Amino acid sequence: MHRSIVRGGIAAAVASVLLQLGGCGSGGDSGTGSSSTAPATTTSIGGTVAAGSALAGAKLTLIDASGARATATTDTQGAYSLSVKNMTLPFFIVAKDASGLSAPLVSVVAKLPAGSAPAVVNVTTLTTALAAMLTSSGNPLDLASTGTLAKVTLQAVQLATITLDTILANLLQQNGIPSAGFDPVGVAFTPNHSGADAVIDSVSVVTSANGGRTLVSNAAPGAGVALNNKTAMGAVLAAPPAPANYLEPLAALLTACAANGTLNAASCTPALDASFKENGSTDLAGAHGLTDAQMTGAVFGSPKTLAFFTRNGKQLALVQLPFTLASGQPGLLYSIAQALATPVTLAGGAQLGWDLLGDQSSFAVALTSQLQRRTFVDTRLNDVNRYEAGLDITIPTAANPNVYSASVTGPGLAAPVWLMPHAASGDNTLALADTALSAPPVAPATTSSNTSLYRWSWQSLSSTASFSAPASSGYYAAQAVDAGSVPLYSTYTVTFYDRNGVQLGQSSVINPGSALNASAGNAAQWPTLIMNDATTQFLTPGTALAAAQYALSITWSTPVDGLDLTVPVNSVQIQASALAGSSLQQVNGFSAGQPNNTTAGQYQTTVSAGVDSSGTQTCTNCPFPALATGGSRSIQLRGGQSGIAYYDVTQFND
Known part of the structure; x- marks a missing residue:
């Protein structure tokens, strides 16, 4: 009132x-x-x-x-x-x-x-x-x-x-x-x-x-x-503690370093602090899953500050660094900048009062908000089309060779969330535990969850079918969370353990995306997977393509009415599983490179079995297993925008 x-x-x-x-x-x-x-x-x-x-x-x-x-x-x-x-x-x-x-x-x-x-x-x-x-x-x-x-x-x-x-x-x-x-x-x-x-x-x-x-x-x-149309005049936003152009010199400095093929702390001063470390790397490219060779010739745009904050007495800022590779492919990096006690005078007299410090983590880990649309093509009563939302927790195995498991705590998480190795070929990250854990797992324990997407909110798409999260699961919250109570740019603590359950260390990770409820899926602009003969057969038992397959061409569309506002798809993943006796065989595969724009509003790419998200073939003679009794296949259109990961999933469960 x-x-x-x-x-x-x-x-x-x-x-x-x-x-x-x-x-x-x-x-x-x-x-x-x-x-x-x-x-x-x-x-x-x-x-x-x-x-x-x-x-x-x-x-x-x-x-x-x-x-x-x-x-x-x-x-x-x-x-x-x-x-x-x-x-x-x-x-x-x-x-x-x-x-x-x-x-x-x-x-x-x-x-x-x-x-x-x-x-x-x-x-x-x-x-x-x-x-x-x-x-x-x-x-x-x-x-x-x-x-x-x-x-x-x-x-x-x-x-x-x-x-x-x-x-x-x-x-x-x-x-x-x-x-x-x-x-x-x-x-x-x-x-x-x-x-x-x-x-x-x-x-x-x-x-x-x-x-x-x-x-x-x-x-x-x-x-x-x-x-919204009820917004009143009571609130007044705070003014930032630094002028808007305080990071502008970084764009030219990072571009110059990229031109020389060096984005590490030793060779890219004063842009990178001498103590720069991020995701376990002292190299800005390597910290984000890229190589200096890939970044050679990249042009950086003006940094965007998302949040100023103080940690351990230091004035810091969460910043977004846009860049364009020499190939023309755009990208974004998130990093931490710090205020310098003494500004650095650059050539030409400009003053650099901040440099990039990084998150100071000794481990590679990325965490962001995620929103899914899950559509099922089977007739199982408990497979309900739905939206799901929560956190995407990525811990690459190659960059963390001594890490066997990790737990995550922070806003929106009533209990620690655990990640551990899984048996699926064609993936290079830890996966969420099948069930809620109270202690770190010990080798050779593995999970069959095959996902890094933690879900704290879910909403059925049908008014006649309801979805209930599993009573005991490592990747669903025990009770749904209202993401409106989770602060923007929340910090999470990730604790890492070795194969014997011994703690290796911890990292503080900031989520650069806003926390979402599953209901946000109603407002999202989703792509459309084209169910052509190949796709339909791949997801239907008893057809020619239900047999083991080494690759599949995937096509999707976006509106062609001149107002295409869908989240762009930058990769496609297939997950397939089959029962082999009493054990579960799982093979994943990712598309490599940018998708082809075949016609107006239509895109195509090929997903190969055993290829991980970096484009590396992780196994030989490991096709997607045949779709048979007890098996499952899913096609995931994956994209990201403004710090939020989007997954459009079409799945068959036998």
């Missing part, structure tokens, strides 16, 4: 500001109020697409209130232009990151200034937050529906703009921008980490537990503001 009163009282108090924004503001509302549908009063628009750094090569799609569309692609500075002649307001604009590694950015336009000059319409983190505030769900992509878009009102977007300005007051003041009347959509800016761009640098729009959006400042990401 209090929130409604606060929000309702804003309109009367800021009438003059509403008038100020009326000529160039954007947005609308899918709630109450009359539609603002009207012909555009200018013939073209243009602006900047940026999330702090400019998004080059981003594809823009504009949808007007009648459903008409127009597209454009941004230049190297994130700039674009579009003709909107004869189009009908309001407009919905979505910009898809060319790399697919970051979530789409959104902007909504309810009114344009009169005249023939191009109107400024930016598409940024801030405009995405504004659009989310015009929906009941908090998901700005809901506005892509023309029925919803046509209900957008100018008054609603003006009110949302004022609310957003209040939330951003500290950051606007820090960067010399008056908080009254700031229009993130209609005010031109340069993506140079100053002014409005510095504000964009300092915030993130993250996925909320149930699939909505939350606006957070990197100064205090735990105190974010949930975005």
